[in-house]
Amino acid sequence: MIVTQHPLDLLITRLPKAELHLHIEGSLEPEMMFDLAKRNGVALPYADVDAVRAAYQFDSLQSFLDLYYAGASVLITEQDFYDLTWAYLLRAKADNIVHTEIFYDPQTHTARGIEFAVPLAGIHRALADGHQQLGISSKLIMCFLRHLSEVDGFATLEQAMPYLAQIDGVGLDSSEFGHPPSKFERLFARCAELGLLAVAHAGEEGPASYIWEALDLLKSKRIDHGVRCTEDAELVKRLAAERMPLTVCPLSNLKLCVVKDLADHNLRELLAAGLCAMVNSDDPAYFGGYLNTNLLACRAALDLTQAEIVQLILNSFEASWLSSAQKMYWQAEVGQIVSELRS
Numbered sequence: 076m077i078v079t080q081h082p083l084d085l086l087i088t089r090l091p092k093a094e095l096h097l098h099i100e101g102s103l104e105p106e107m108m109f110d111l112a113k114r115n116g117v118a119l120p121y122a123d124v125d126a127v128r129a130a131y132q133f134d135s136l137q138s139f140l141d142l143y144y145a146g147a148s149v150l151i152t153e154q155d156f157y158d159l160t161w162a163y164l165l166r167a168k169a170d171n172i173v174h175t176e177i178f179y180d181p182q183t184h185t186a187r188g189i190e191f192a193v194p195l196a197g198i199h200r201a202l203a204d205g206h207q208q209l210g211i212s213s214k215l216i217m218c219f220l221r222h223l224s225e226v227d228g229f230a231t232l233e234q235a236m237p238y239l240a241q242i243d244g245v246g247l248d249s250s251e252f253g254h255p256p257s258k259f260e261r262l263f264a265r266c267a268e269l270g271l272l273a274v275a276h277a278g279e280e281g282p283a284s285y286i287w288e289a290l291d292l293l294k295s296k297r298i299d300h301g302v303r304c305t306e307d308a309e310l311v312k313r314l315a316a317e318r319m320p321l322t323v324c325p326l327s328n329l330k331l332c333v334v335k336d337l338a339d340h341n342l343r344e345l346l347a348a349g350l351c352a353m354v355n356s357d358d359p360a361y362f363g364g365y366l367n368t369n370l371l372a373c374r375a376a377l378d379l380t381q382a383e384i385v386q387l388i389l390n391s392f393e394a395s396w397l398s399s400a401q402k403m404y405w406q407a408e409v410g411q412i413v414s415e416l417r418s
């Protein structure tokens with residue numbers, strides 16, 4: 076069988092990109108899950124790697140989160156977190172990601188008796204090696220689990236205090252329904268006083284009102300997912316006027332039934348409205364693909380044009396926390412490669 080590649084797929088693979096919505100625990104591939112379970116003597120409720128993959132059938136965010144938190148139980152030592160992060164960085168390199176801003180969930184680990192310092196040390200060491208050995212720059216975002224209390228969030232921030240030099244920002248993730256951003260207004264105000272940038276998951280499953288809250292109450296600098304914004308025309312206008320980034324994760328939305336079919340995804344609509352949307356992989360080990368797989372799937376399902384693909388990638392740099400000079404450097408590289416491929 077001869078498989079011909081769509082001309083734009085070469086562009087997708089060749090262009091440098093930034094990834095801004097990636098949960099490092101969500102990059103735990105079943106093979107590594109088994110290796111770490113063996114290394115750490117942790118029992119898994121699966122016979123083999125195929126059984127794990129077969130279990131990845133989700134009908135909602137919560138049905139995914141239940142497996143995602145269970146999977147993280149194999150992560151125990153600093154080296155485990157290093158290996159997890161390093162494996163992601165190698166995948167990122169293969170996808171031509173030159174800058175990544177990753178999330179981690181300290182409460183998932185401290186709740187199991189892992190010292191706060193352990194995940195951070197492993198992740199931070201891998202990110203430093205990724206910069207040195209792979210040329211991938213990065214930022215680290217510590218997420219608060221929104222299904223837990225404000226008190227738990229403040230206790231986590233307290234544990235983070237000695238390590239703030241290694242943490243660039245804070246985020247808000249986990250079960251959205253019933254846990255609006257307003258629950259964490261005081262916590263995010265304290266984080267802002269400490270100089271931490273803020274992002275928040277909002278408008279993934281939850282309503283557009285959660286996006287307003289993330290902007291107005293948490294002072295979120297980006298909205299993670301945000302796809303339900305199109306239910307509120309005033310909100311779309313505001314997001315466009317502010318060039319507020321939306322870190323969209325199309326295969327995640329498909330796997331978690333936020334959309335029935337990728338062809339129904341509103342990614343093109345978001346771009347057409349002038350929003351600073353880009354594509355990300357979220358939890359690639361669980362949702363069927365890393366960044367390029369997401370972009371290639373969207374190209375095919377939505378028949379994205381070259382201009383739309385380039386816009387998504389330029390947006391990934393615009394929305395990043397790189398310096399203006401670094402953003403300009405990578406955006407110029409994108410322009411250069413686009414013109415080389417054209418000639």
Ligand code: HPA
Pocket residue numbers: 098101136143248249250276279327357358
């Ligand atoms: O997509 C997500 N949404 C909320 N919480 C999460 N934690 C990991 N992935 C996600």
Ligand SMILES: [Zn+2]
Pocket residue numbers: 096098248276299357
């Ligand atoms: Zn996410």
